[in-house]
Amino acid sequence: MQRPLAIKVSGLKKQFDGIPVLKGVDFELAPGEVHAVVGQNGAGKSTLMKIINGLYQPDEGEIELFDEPVRLASPRDARAAGIAMVYQDLSLVDSMSVAENMFMANWTESSFGLLDQRAMNQQAQALLEKMGIADEISPEQPVASLSMGQQQFLEIAKAISQNARILILDEPTASLCDQEITRLFEVIERLKAQGVAIIYITHYLRDIFKVCDSASVLRDGRCVRRSLISQTKIETMLADMLGRHADSSINWQRPTVTPNAQPLLELRQVSTSDLAAVSMQVYPGQVVGLAGLLGSGRTEILNAIFGLDTIRSGDILVNGHAVKIRSPRDAIQQGINLVPEDRREQGLVLDFSISDNMLMSSLRKLASPILLDEHRGQAIVIDLIQRLQIKTSGPQQAVRYLSGGNQQKVVIGKCIGTAARILLLDDPTFGIDLAAKYDIMRIVNDYAAAGNAVIFVSSEYSEIASFCDTTYIVNKGRITRQMQRHEQSEEQLLAAVQ
Amino acid sequence: MEIVVNAPAQAPKKKRAVSWNTLLIYIVFAVIFLFFSITLHDKGFLQTANLMNIARQTAMISIMAVGMTFVLSAAEIDLSFCAIVALSAVTVALLLPYGIFIAVSASLLVGALCGLINGLFVSKVGIPSFLVTLGMTGIITGITRWITGLQTIPIDNETFTFIFGSGDFGPVSVLFVWMIAIAILGHVLLRKTRFGKEVLASGGNKISAMYSGIQVGRIKLYVLVFNALLAALAGILYAGRLQSARYTLGENDLMMVIAAVIIGGTSLFGGKGTVAGTMVGALIMGMVNNGLVLMGLNIDQQLIFRGVIIIFSVTLTMGHLRKKA
Numbered sequence: 023m024q025r026p027l028a029i030k031v032s033g034l035k036k037q038f039d040g041i042p043v044l045k046g047v048d049f050e051l052a053p054g055e056v057h058a059v060v061g062q063n064g065a066g067k068s069t070l071m072k073i074i075n076g077l078y079q080p081d082e083g084e085i086e087l088f089d090e091p092v093r094l095a096s097p098r099d100a101r102a103a104g105i106a107m108v109y110q111d112l113s114l115v116d117s118m119s120v121a122e123n124m125f126m127a128n129w130t131e132s133s134f135g136l137l138d139q140r141a142m143n144q145q146a147q148a149l150l151e152k153m154g155i156a157d158e159i160s161p162e163q164p165v166a167s168l169s170m171g172q173q174q175f176l177e178i179a180k181a182i183s184q185n186a187r188i189l190i191l192d193e194p195t196a197s198l199c200d201q202e203i204t205r206l207f208e209v210i211e212r213l214k215a216q217g218v219a220i221i222y223i224t225h226y227l228r229d230i231f232k233v234c235d236s237a238s239v240l241r242d243g244r245c246v247r248r249s250l251i252s253q254t255k256i257e258t259m260l261a262d263m264l265g266r267h268a269d270s271s272i273n274w275q276r277p278t279v280t281p282n283a284q285p286l287l288e289l290r291q292v293s294t295s296d297l298a299a300v301s302m303q304v305y306p307g308q309v310v311g312l313a314g315l316l317g318s319g320r321t322e323i324l325n326a327i328f329g330l331d332t333i334r335s336g337d338i339l340v341n342g343h344a345v346k347i348r349s350p351r352d353a354i355q356q357g358i359n360l361v362p363e364d365r366r367e368q369g370l371v372l373d374f375s376i377s378d379n380m381l382m383s384s385l386r387k388l389a390s391p392i393l394l395d396e397h398r399g400q401a402i403v404i405d406l407i408q409r410l411q412i413k414t415s416g417p418q419q420a421v422r423y424l425s426g427g428n429q430q431k432v433v434i435g436k437c438i439g440t441a442a443r444i445l446l447l448d449d450p451t452f453g454i455d456l457a458a459k460y461d462i463m464r465i466v467n468d469y470a471a472a473g474n475a476v477i478f479v480s481s482e483y484s485e486i487a488s489f490c491d492t493t494y495i496v497n498k499g500r501i502t503r504q505m506q507r508h509e510q511s512e513e514q515l516l517a518a519v520q
Numbered sequence: 521m522e523i524v525v526n527a528p529a530q531a532p533k534k535k536r537a538v539s540w541n542t543l544l545i546y547i548v549f550a551v552i553f554l555f556f557s558i559t560l561h562d563k564g565f566l567q568t569a570n571l572m573n574i575a576r577q578t579a580m581i582s583i584m585a586v587g588m589t590f591v592l593s594a595a596e597i598d599l600s601f602c603a604i605v606a607l608s609a610v611t612v613a614l615l616l617p618y619g620i621f622i623a624v625s626a627s628l629l630v631g632a633l634c635g636l637i638n639g640l641f642v643s644k645v646g647i648p649s650f651l652v653t654l655g656m657t658g659i660i661t662g663i664t665r666w667i668t669g670l671q672t673i674p675i676d677n678e679t680f681t682f683i684f685g686s687g688d689f690g691p692v693s694v695l696f697v698w699m700i701a702i703a704i705l706g707h708v709l710l711r712k713t714r715f716g717k718e719v720l721a722s723g724g725n726k727i728s729a730m731y732s733g734i735q736v737g738r739i740k741l742y743v744l745v746f747n748a749l750l751a752a753l754a755g756i757l758y759a760g761r762l763q764s765a766r767y768t769l770g771e772n773d774l775m776m777v778i779a780a781v782i783i784g785g786t787s788l789f790g791g792k793g794t795v796a797g798t799m800v801g802a803l804i805m806g807m808v809n810n811g812l813v814l815m816g817l818n819i820d821q822q823l824i825f826r827g828v829i830i831i832f833s834v835t836l837t838m839g840h841l842r843k844k845a
Contacts, residue, residue: 354732368727369731371720385714393708394714
């Protein structure tokens with residue numbers, strides 16, 4: 023007989039308020055297998071994971087763990103059955119030590135009922151060694167001193183410490199740098215060798231080909247393909263996700279910039295506490311890329327332009343005139359707006375409606391002179407929702423319940439709703455599904471083509487390579503190089519930022 | 521247009537929860553009203569004179585609660601307003617010999633000044649409003665006790681007492697008129713103006729608000745000044761109604777005002793608030809006060825019962841907060 027499957031799900035159905043989200047999903051996973059689950063936002067990935075994790079109950083269908091049918095009534099049940107989920111936003115207590123975090127759910131107590139610190143540290147050490155990360159993380163270290171990647175490892179260690187046999191990783195590489203990703207993959211290989219079954223959820227399809235054995239593609243609540251990675255190509259996977267043939271190399275077309283035009287935005291030797299003598303020009307109709315590693319200063323350049331960081335020396339010129347920008351309010355009045363890095367924390371008020379969020383930057387314009395002009399506000403919002411193709415039940419829906427891509431569109435709507443002529447975008451497609459990504463690129467493309475100026479920061483070099491007219495390479499707060507469109511391939515950009 | 525992919529899975533559920541919460545305030549209101557109507561029927565709870573009495577007793581609470589709605593919506597708190605009530609009442613009483621206009625303006629000015637100090641420490645120095653206003657409570661109360669020498673200051677200016685609390689237009693108390701006027705002002709300010717939207721945005725997510733060009737610090741300052749101004753007005757109305765002023769005025773109002781605002785659906789954590797809800801919350805408080813007095817309870821018993829009813833009502837209406845925690 024075959025080895026039992028770690029998990030076998032069959033005919034899983036789930037609906038919310040009469041709307042089917044899962045329409046009969048089959049899914050299986052063997053011990054020691056790393057299985058990718060991919061699909062666009064709304065395909066049913068997170069609902070499926072929440073059912074496996076005991077958070078939701080299925081309407082129909084069976085779950086078997088190691089050939090035993092189970093009913094998982096709560097995440098606690100799932101834990102007891104050996105299922106652990108490592109969430110995208112980590113759930114660690116910063117001020118406590120690595121060992122304390124690891125055993126948060128099951129403290130080791132001495133015979134007096136006190137915590138046995140030494141035993142916990144020893145167990146933690148053993149576990150870290152088992153994962154092969156003992157040389158960089160020590161049990162006594164406070165979590166606040168760990169890098170994002172190390173925190174991710176700790177989350178995994180925490181799950182393993184509770185004897186997890188099935189591990190769900192949700193976008194594990196999203197906040198990691200390349201080096202950390204390599205280390206993560208090593209850890210995954212080790213766990214695999216120890217027989218842990220891993221479900222790997224991600225939008226980064228390339229990662230799947232490096233670390234996964236097999237993949238399931240979900241689309242519209244169904245598993246449309248299950249295949250071995252060795253027999254799959256990225257194009258087929260994209261096509262399965264989108265349900266049509268993926269257009270992987272879009273050639274973004276914009277009218278070329280007239281050579282002797284005046285730059286709409288110019289930085290002359292701008293220095294802040296993080297930047298040293300940054301100079302750049304952005305012409306009307308141009309999309310300028312900023313490429314650099316995390317922490318290179320690319321976000322800080324945007325912050326300086328938007329009045330978030332104090333400028334120590336140098337000038338910012340808008341339309342040829344030097345301007346003083348001391349706050350985001352000054353920047354917005356100069357026709358500059360920023361789509362910030364963290365849409366949920368910096369861009370939106372999650373409990374506000376789409377309408378309130380979109381008008382948040384335009385209130386001054388709508389005050390006439392004391393009462394807000396609600397009709398004009400609604401007209402602006404409805405126009406933006408249509409132009410940006412935001413999928414919503416209406417302008418009064420709270421943005422908390424929109425998908426990531428639609429939330430980002432609301433932020434962009436808020437920014438261009440102020441009639442800004444210069445748009446700064448800080449990694450606008452981060453963690454967003456492919457269709458929404460394409461929509462956002464199209465919106466920005468149209469915006470630039472209409473004669474506005476765009477500065478575009480992205481951590482995906484392929485995006486910059488195909489999208490930007492020219493790219494500045496940022497390293498340690500300086501511009502180290504400027505690349506023109508024809509020289510900026512993904513590989514060249516990758517090499518240039520190191 | 522394309523069909524919504526994943527939003528409906530959660531959105532309709534939430535929508536229902538919100539309207540259920542809003543509905544709950546009215547249910548609580550109705551339950552307490554019915555309870556008193558039945559148990560206190562023979563003591564005249566439902567008589568017009570008593571209902572007008574409730575309105576009169578609610579007026580001051582609701583005026584203070586309108587200010588507090590703004591403060592909580594901006595994710596701040598003001599504990600010092602009770603002290604401002606007493607200081608402004610005493611100020612107006614002491615200055616009445618110099619004329620109504622001077623006395624009232626000076627009293628409002630003193631209130632606004634207290635709010636300005638609160639606001640400057642919160643917005644410029646960055647001290648949490650909880651601490652600043654806690655400290656200011658001590659300072660203001662001390663000043664009030666000091667300038668009055670713990671004496672009650674009588675007021676015999678009839679024009680003043682008519683306009684600010686004791687007067688009636690037929691069956692309608694002038695306090696009722698003040699209450700409605702402030703409620704309308706508060707409602708329009710919060711819902712229909714840039715200021716109101718900026719208050720809610722600053723409270724909902726101050727970083728996003730700042731990135732959207734809103735001057736969050738200034739908004740917090742304005743909100744604390746506005747609240748202090750309304751507290752001063754409440755103090756003036758207390759003085760007019762009681763025809764005297766004393767340093768103890770307002771000292772029992774802290775619990776009731778904050779409870780009225782929270783029962784009315786304003787979030788303790790900012791970003792969410794309505795003046796209409798606050799008015800219902802204040803009315804519940806006024807009704808409870810009145811009912812407890814009619815029941816013949818003494819002050820100690822009233823305090824205990826009021827506490828119980830507040831916790832009960834807040835528990836019922838704060839479902840959204842429990843889920844968050």
